[in-house]
Amino acid sequence: MSAAGGGMSVAKSGVKRLLARAGFDIVRSTRIQGGVDDFIPFEATMRAARAAGLSVGDYIDEVMNGTPGATRSTIDELRGLGVYTTGPDTVLEIGPGSGRYLEKTLEECSPGRYEIYETAAPWADYLVETFGVIARPTAGSSLAPTPDASVDLVQAHKVFNTVTFLHACRYFFEMARVTRPGGRIVFDVMTETCLEPAAVRTWATRGGEGHGSFPAAMPRRTCVDLFETLGCALEAGFLAPLGVASTEVLVFRKRG
Numbered sequence: 001m002s003a004a005g006g007g008m009s010v011a012k013s014g015v016k017r018l019l020a021r022a023g024f025d026i027v028r029s030t031r032i033q034g035g036v037d038d039f040i041p042f043e044a045t046m047r048a049a050r051a052a053g054l055s056v057g058d059y060i061d062e063v064m065n066g067t068p069g070a071t072r073s074t075i076d077e078l079r080g081l082g083v084y085t086t087g088p089d090t091v092l093e094i095g096p097g098s099g100r101y102l103e104k105t106l107e108e109c110s111p112g113r114y115e116i117y118e119t120a121a122p123w124a125d126y127l128v129e130t131f132g133v134i135a136r137p138t139a140g141s142s143l144a145p146t147p148d149a150s151v152d153l154v155q156a157h158k159v160f161n162t163v164t165f166l167h168a169c170r171y172f173f174e175m176a177r178v179t180r181p182g183g184r185i186v187f188d189v190m191t192e193t194c195l196e197p198a199a200v201r202t203w204a205t206r207g208g209e210g211h212g213s214f215p216a217a218m219p220r221r222t223c224v225d226l227f228e229t230l231g232c233a234l235e236a237g238f239l240a241p242l243g244v245a246s247t248e249v250l251v252f253r254k255r256g
């Protein structure tokens, strides 16, 4: 192998390692998700998406995750549940990453304000420039810059299975606080419904090292009961594909 070829394969395996750490594996059929210490690298992912002739969201769904149409199908389910019917004017998203749900949400409604809380700065900057959203300072699990009862739709996708139980719960309190009466809260969690023994076996035996945070499980009843105490009633839930398993998307409505 030439030196150039060797360099290329070292670079490729470096990118692959980074992607795996971020919960993505570029091997389509044998993907095992790892931990999410950092989100997928911005430049490399954008370049790969361009080379594949796909939007970054479709590239993540189709090539990196091997689940073509996964984002679309979740948005379709949410539309069917009436999440966009009332025309949310203010939307807040935690951990939008590449913006694959953000972009499709903007196709469903035209909010006057779309706030994001995202720890990966290059992706947050890209979303601000591309979609005109507002990036809020993001630290831990706080939505402090957002006033109480000011948001019509609060969402987070594929975030709470990558952070610790307490981080997720702290965000839950904040999500309930910022949601307007009548507003919706949408997010997915890996409940017991998703954790089939076969999937657990795969993670346990093939998850590799350094995959500390994923998959973080969340008991369904704990989550639903907590939101109930915060004045938010569960309206619906459905499963969405996630790696070798699934994740449960929950839709809450804040009581008026």
Ligand SMILES: C[S@@+](CC[C@H](N)C(=O)[O-])C[C@H]1O[C@@H](n2cnc3c(N)ncnc32)[C@H](O)[C@@H]1O
Residues within 6 Å of the ligand: 022, 023, 036, 038, 039, 060, 094, 095, 096, 097, 098, 099, 100, 101, 117, 118, 119, 120, 123, 138, 139, 140, 141, 156, 157, 158, 159, 162, 163
């Ligand atoms: C697995 S990715 C999912 C990204 C995107 N929602 C999607 O489904 O493609 C998790 C995202 O959460 C972000 N994140 C991690 N910890 C966070 C935190 N404490 N607050 C906000 N975002 C966070 C990561 O940077 C990343 O963008």
